[in-house]
Amino acid sequence: xxxxxxxxxxxxxxxxxxxxxxxxxxxxxxxxxxxxxxxxxxxxxxxxxxxxxxxxxxxxxxxxxxxxxxxxxxxxxxxxxxxxxxxxxxxxxxxxxxxxxxxxxxxxxxxxxxxxxxxxxxxxxxxxxxxxxxxxxxxxxxxxxxxxxxxxxxxxxxxxxxxxxxxxxxxxxxxxxxxxxxxxxxxxxxx
Ligand SMILES: [Zn+2]
Numbered sequence: 001x002x003x004x005x006x007x008x009x010x011x012x013x014x015x016x017x018x019x020x021x022x023x024x025x026x027x028x029x030x031x032x033x034x035x036x037x038x039x040x041x042x043x044x045x046x047x048x049x050x051x052x053x054x055x056x057x058x059x060x061x062x063x064x065x066x067x068x069x070x071x072x073x074x075x076x077x078x079x080x081x082x083x084x085x086x087x088x089x090x091x092x093x094x095x096x097x098x099x100x101x102x103x104x105x106x107x108x109x110x111x112x113x114x115x116x117x118x119x120x121x122x123x124x125x126x127x128x129x130x131x132x133x134x135x136x137x138x139x140x141x142x143x144x145x146x147x148x149x150x151x152x153x154x155x156x157x158x159x160x161x162x163x164x165x166x167x168x169x170x171x172x173x174x175x176x177x178x179x180x181x182x183x184x185x186x187x188x189x190x191x
Contacts (some may be wrong), residue, residue, distance in 0.1 A: 008143060010163070011091050011096075011098075012090050013063075013065055013066060013090060013091065013115065014058070014064065014093040015062070015063030015064060015065065015090040015099075015119075015181075016121065017044060017063065017090060017119045017180055018062050018095045019063075019120050019178075020062065020103070021051070021060050021062055021123075022058070022059055022141055023058050024062070025175075026051060027050065027051055028050045028052045028140065029050060030046040030080055030145065031046065031049055032046060032047070032048060032162060032171070032190070033168075034046045035084070036059035036158065042165040043160075044055075044158030044159050044163075044174045045158060045160060046157070047144055047146075047155075047157055047158060047166070047168070048102065048143055048145075048171070048174055049142075049143050049173070049174045050089075050106070050140050050142055050143075052140060052164045053126045053127050055125075055127060055128045055129060056107070056123050057125060057126040058125055059086075059106060059122065059123050059124050059125060059141055060119075060120045061088050061101070061104050061118070061120065061122075062087075062088075063101070063119045063125050064090065064116075064179060065087060065090040065101065065116075065119060066089045066091055066114075067111050067112065067113050068085035068088065068089045068100065068114075068120050068152070069086065069113055069152075069154060069155075070085070070087075070110055070112050071085060073154065074133070074136075075113060075135045076120070076136065077130075077146070079136075080136040080172060081106070081135040082104045082142075082154070082157070083105045083106060083131075083133050083135035084105075084107065084108065084110045084124060084127065084138075085104045085105075085106065085110075085154060086106060086123045086124060087100050087102045087103075088100065088101045088103075088117060088123070089150065092176040095147060096148075097134045097147065097148075098148050099145060099146065099148065099177075100145070100146040100147075100148065100155075102142070102144040102145070102146060103123055103141060104135070104144075104157060105126065105127050105135055105137055105142055106123070106126065106129075106134070106141075107126065107128060108126050108134045109124060111134040112140040126139055126140070127139065130176060137168055142157055143172065143174050144157070144171060145174045145177045146166075146171055147171070148169055149171060159171075
């Protein structure tokens with residue numbers, strides 16, 4: 001489990017090379033920023049992107065970074081949750097700003113908080129469908145980019161009006177963010 005006192009040490013490693021977290025990278029629904037409705041009404045604004053991936057698919061760190069959070073949030077069959085979630089801190093090599101990559105619905109054995117990881121290094125694997133290990137969802141990866149501030153706490157997957165857990169403006173479209181490195185001639189998106 002995370003210990004904020006040990007894992008909030010900035011600056012984080014610079015993200016000079018980036019990769020998509022799974023290969024191939026095929027976003028499904030919901031996409032980033034979509035309003036999701038469920039049986040109980042508005043569920044919230046999706047803060048990341050759901051990516052098609054079968055159970056066991058290796059999930060890789062999108063850049064050099066420091067694991068700042070690793071925890072198990074099993075939820076229930078009635079109310080899903082994260083399963084295992086990993087959050088990695090990085091420094092943007094151009095702006096110098098911290099950002100965080102988030103990987104949800106992983107199976108057991110995910111990287112622990114405090115570990116330094118290299119770009120492309122495995123963080124874990126997609127969890128089995130409809131079990132506690134993936135938080136009771138169809139097998140998939142929830143991938144998100146959070147721009148802070150980092151408080152040491154687990155981050156939500158949705159924003160609900162009236163919630164003080166996060167703000168939508170602290171999140172960015174993860175596909176667009178990864179691709180933005182293509183626009184910087186001295187940065188590299190590696191496949
Ligand atoms: Zn999601």
